[in-house]
Amino acid sequence: NFDLNAVAVYGNYAYLATDDDSQELVVIRLSDYTQVNSYDVPSNSNANDIFVTNSIAYIVTASSGSEEFYALNISNPEGAITELGKTEMNSTVFGVSVHNGYAFMALSSNSRELAVVRLSDYSEVNSYNLSGTANMTSIAILNNNAYLTRNLSSEPEFYGFDISSPEGTLSILGSAGTNSNANDVFISEDGKAYVATEYDDQELYVFDTTSYNEVGSFNVSGNGNAEAVYFAGAYVYVGTTNNNPEITIIRGGQGGWSALELVGSYNSDEGINPNDVFVDGNYAYLVTQNNTGGSDPEFYVVDISSSTNPILSGSIDFGFDINKVYVDGNYAYLATDSNSKELIVVDITNKASPSEV
Numbered sequence: 001n002f003d004l005n006a007v008a009v010y011g012n013y014a015y016l017a018t019d020d021d022s023q024e025l026v027v028i029r030l031s032d033y034t035q036v037n038s039y040d041v042p043s044n045s046n047a048n049d050i051f052v053t054n055s056i057a058y059i060v061t062a063s064s065g066s067e068e069f070y071a072l073n074i075s076n077p078e079g080a081i082t083e084l085g086k087t088e089m090n091s092t093v094f095g096v097s098v099h100n101g102y103a104f105m106a107l108s109s110n111s112r113e114l115a116v117v118r119l120s121d122y123s124e125v126n127s128y129n130l131s132g133t134a135n136m137t138s139i140a141i142l143n144n145n146a147y148l149t150r151n152l153s154s155e156p157e158f159y160g161f162d163i164s165s166p167e168g169t170l171s172i173l174g175s176a177g178t179n180s181n182a183n184d185v186f187i188s189e190d191g192k193a194y195v196a197t198e199y200d201d202q203e204l205y206v207f208d209t210t211s212y213n214e215v216g217s218f219n220v221s222g223n224g225n226a227e228a229v230y231f232a233g234a235y236v237y238v239g240t241t242n243n244n245p246e247i248t249i250i251r252g253g254q255g256g257w258s259a260l261e262l263v264g265s266y267n268s269d270e271g272i273n274p275n276d277v278f279v280d281g282n283y284a285y286l287v288t289q290n291n292t293g294g295s296d297p298e299f300y301v302v303d304i305s306s307s308t309n310p311i312l313s314g315s316i317d318f319g320f321d322i323n324k325v326y327v328d329g330n331y332a333y334l335a336t337d338s339n340s341k342e343l344i345v346v347d348i349t350n351k352a353s354p355s356e357v
Contacts, residue, residue, distance in 0.1 A: 001339050007326070008052040013077045014333075014343075015057050017047035025050070025059060027077050033345055039081045042066045049095050051103075056084065058103055060093035068093045069103065069117060085122030089115060095139040097146070102166040104146050106136035114139075114148060116166050128170045131155045142187045145173065145209070149182035149195065157182040158195055160209055174212030178205055186231045194236055196226035204229065204238050204250065218262075220248050224273070232279045235263065235307060239277040239286070246274035247286055249307055266302050266310040279304070280327040283313065283351060287322035287334060298322045299334065301351050313351040318344070331357075 002020035009015075013036075014028040023038035024047040041047070041059065043066035051058045055075040061068045067086040074081055091109035098104075102125075103117040112127035113136045134153035139146060144164040150157050156175035163170060180199035187193050192215070193207040203226035206216035220226060222242035230237045236250045245265035268288070278285045282305040288298045297315035299322055304310045324335040327348070334344040347357045 006049045008050045010052040017050040019046035036078045060096045063092040097141045099141045106139040108135040125167045151181045194229045196229040198225040239274045241273045264308045276324045278325045287325045290321045314354045
């Protein structure tokens with residue numbers, strides 16, 4: 001009966017960041033999908049993001065009269081969860097990532113959009129103030145670089161930072177504009193940044209993070225926003241709010257990423273908005289808003305073994321919105337807006353007949 005804003009899996013447990021004032025952290029045991037624990041942080045603000053490593057859960061929240069960053073000991077997931085430290089950020093924190101003994105946070109503050117907290121004593125030791133007032137929307141770290149996206153402003157919407165000296169000089173490695181809100185980013189190991197935006201003419205941007213030059217872009221058919229992007233192998237999968245199609249599969253053309261071309265697409269007969277897509281092997285898993293037309297599905301399994309001709313393998317009608325999907329092995333994990341089952345587990349062993357378990 002509350003919103004789930006983020007999830008992190010560590011060991012045999014899933015850790016959920018929620019907007020419930022009495023349990024901002026919820027622990028789910030994955031062996032039987034039972035809630036086994038929770039933790040109430042001192043503030044009454046929504047938990048926006050969670051990062052888990054080394055038996056510690058790091059939670060960030062909306063601005064409140066108390067702290068917005070918490071480190072929690074989860075070494076005994078079904079026992080006592082204890083507070084290791086906390087930090088007053090004086091701002092809403094939208095994202096957190098931990099690297100080399102420091103927590104890096106994306107903030108809504110107009111005076112410091114990137115903040116660094118030293119985890120040995122939970123002191124804020126550094127920050128960076130970007131020009132403009134647009135909120136940061138996400139943060140991701142690869143090696144000693146942090147990548148942040150933000151809403152549209154007169155300044156660029158995508159940035160790379162050198163964070164090799166967390167308590168020294170934080171410097172901008174480069175930036176690029178996207179002409180609209182930047183909603184999601186995927187950084188590949190070869191240094192390409194795939195950015196999903198709301199720009200009608202270029203919902204997908206590809207940037208080279210060695211130069212921050214645009215090396216490619218793609219205009220997804222329709223006027224919907226690109227909400228999600230995922231890169232796997234040689235293909236980029238973009239989920240949009242278009243009714244036809246909901247999933248677009250893109251690859252580099254003969255000119256490489258400077259000549260992106262449509263590979264294939266899948267259009268559901270129902271024509272409703274997708275919320276998320278996850279690619280695993282030869283299958284793409286698509287979840288959508290509630291389709292009110294009878295027994296029409298909200299969960300789709302699409303065979304993408306032929307990239308030029310994706311084919312529906314199986315589907316399930318739930319009767320409510322499915323917001324996010326994550327696939328691990330023979331199971332798909334769904335985040336929903338149902339008041340009776342916010343987390344659903346689907347057995348996808350038989351792609352033609354997935355079933356809720």
